[in-house]
Amino acid sequence: MGTEELVQSIQSGSRRALAKAITLVESQKHHHILDAQALLAQLDQSQNNTLRVGISGPPGVGKSTFIEALGLYLIGLGKKVAVLAVDPTSPISGGSILGDKTRMERLSQNESAFIRPSASGGHLGGVARQTREALVLCEAAGYDVILIETVGVGQSEIEVAHMVDFFLLLLQPGGGDELQGVKKGILEMADLLLVNKADGELVDIAKKTQQEYKRAASLLRRSKNSALVTFSISALSEVGIDKVWDWLVQSHDAAKAAGTLAENRSLQAQHWMRATAEKELLQRFWNHPQVAQLVTGKQHQVQDGTLPPTQAALDLLQAFGSPNSSK
Ligand SMILES: Nc1nc2c(ncn2[C@@H]2O[C@H](COP(=O)(O)OP(=O)(O)OP(=O)(O)O)[C@@H](O)[C@H]2O)c(=O)[nH]1
Numbered sequence: 001m002g003t004e005e006l007v008q009s010i011q012s013g014s015r016r017a018l019a020k021a022i023t024l025v026e027s028q029k030h031h032h033i034l035d036a037q038a039l040l041a042q043l044d045q046s047q048n049n050t051l052r053v054g055i056s057g058p059p060g061v062g063k064s065t066f067i068e069a070l071g072l073y074l075i076g077l078g079k080k081v082a083v084l085a086v087d088p089t090s091p092i093s094g095g096s097i098l099g100d101k102t103r104m105e106r107l108s109q110n111e112s113a114f115i116r117p118s119a120s121g122g123h124l125g126g127v128a129r130q131t132r133e134a135l136v137l138c139e140a141a142g143y144d145v146i147l148i149e150t151v152g153v154g155q156s157e158i159e160v161a162h163m164v165d166f167f168l169l170l171l172q173p174g175g176g177d178e179l180q181g182v183k184k185g186i187l188e189m190a191d192l193l194l195v196n197k198a199d200g201e202l203v204d205i206a207k208k209t210q211q212e213y214k215r216a217a218s219l220l221r222r223s224k225n226s227a228l229v230t231f232s233i234s235a236l237s238e239v240g241i242d243k244v245w246d247w248l249v250q251s252h253d254a255a256k257a258a259g260t261l262a263e264n265r266s267l268q269a270q271h272w273m274r275a276t277a278e279k280e281l282l283q284r285f286w287n288h289p290q291v292a293q294l295v296t297g298k299q300h301q302v303q304d305g306t307l308p309p310t311q312a313a314l315d316l317l318q319a320f321g322s323p324n325s326s327k
């Protein structure tokens with residue numbers, strides 16, 4: 001299938017074409033990367049009515065259960081939902097969402113849902129790029145809401161926050177003091193904090209935890225100019241899912257009206273351009289034949305103390321290419 005044909009099939013909603021295109025953006029082969037870029041350039045990206053939502057939280061908090069509940073709720077409203085994951089630890093053959101398909105059984109069997117396990121790019125940067133490009137492909141294929149689950153801690157969340165409109169953090173009832181090992185930086189990025197498992201015996205403690213977080217959130221210094229909103233929900237009993245969706249719709253509408261949605265996406269695109277260039281440059285630097293030839297020797301000299309580290313670094317850079325002549 002040629003690029004043009006593939007684009008048409010994706011835009012006409014073919015799941016097979018979508019899956020094929022995602023496989024293409026996941027490939028590490030140089031000519032596939034070029035083909036994938038040609039494909040992405042041809043997609044109609046004017047449809048910006050989509051909603052990109054990141055979902056994060058400690059292991060076992062109920063992310064997959066929540067995604068299934070929200071996904072089914074949205075399909076009930078006539079939406080098409082795509083689920084992606086960022087999981088740099090996922091093994092070569094299929095990521096953790098594949099195992100999760102059993103947890104998202106009803107959603108995975110629904111025709112209005114598209115679930116794709118995390119790419120297995122090996123390193124987080126690669127996985128993040130592939131997920132971001134898969135997201136764009138899903139939008140071109142007509143999916144209205146893209147849910148991205150992060151698996152793993154710390155850096156994955158930051159990568160996901162750079163590709164979504166809203167970032168949701170799920171937490172367990174209880175254990176509010178130490179914030180369940182969630183880093184401050186992640187709290188800063190979150191738009192909505194959900195205390196899950198507010199059901200059965202856990203209802204009261206979940207509500208109490210939510211109140212504690214609400215108080216803590218009001219004291220939080222944030223880089224975002226919006227406040228951190230907190231709810232308690234039960235993904236398993238499907239309680240509060242409508243509340244979360246209403247909040248998302250209202251926030252999405254408000255951001256569109258204020259122009260911040262488009263602005264945020266444009267800043268994110270610029271971030272990806274810089275981050276990609278920087279990663280590529282680093283790789284080219286270390287793979288450069290002259291640099292590779294020199295590096296071991298320079299390392300030894302630095303180790304011996306016969307060469308200052310800055311001079312050694314300058315020598316490597318000199319081997320890579322002359323410094324900018326204007327400076
Ligand atoms: N009581 C209760 N249990 C829940 C709820 N949501 C999820 N669980 C249970 O918590 C366990 C973990 O749920 P998952 O949805 O797999 O959690 P996860 O965050 O996706 O887990 P990882 O992907 O492994 O990090 C399962 O046994 C769920 O049935 C809830 O709202 N209430």
Ligand SMILES: [Mg+2]
Pocket residue numbers: 063064065100149
């Ligand atoms: Mg999960």
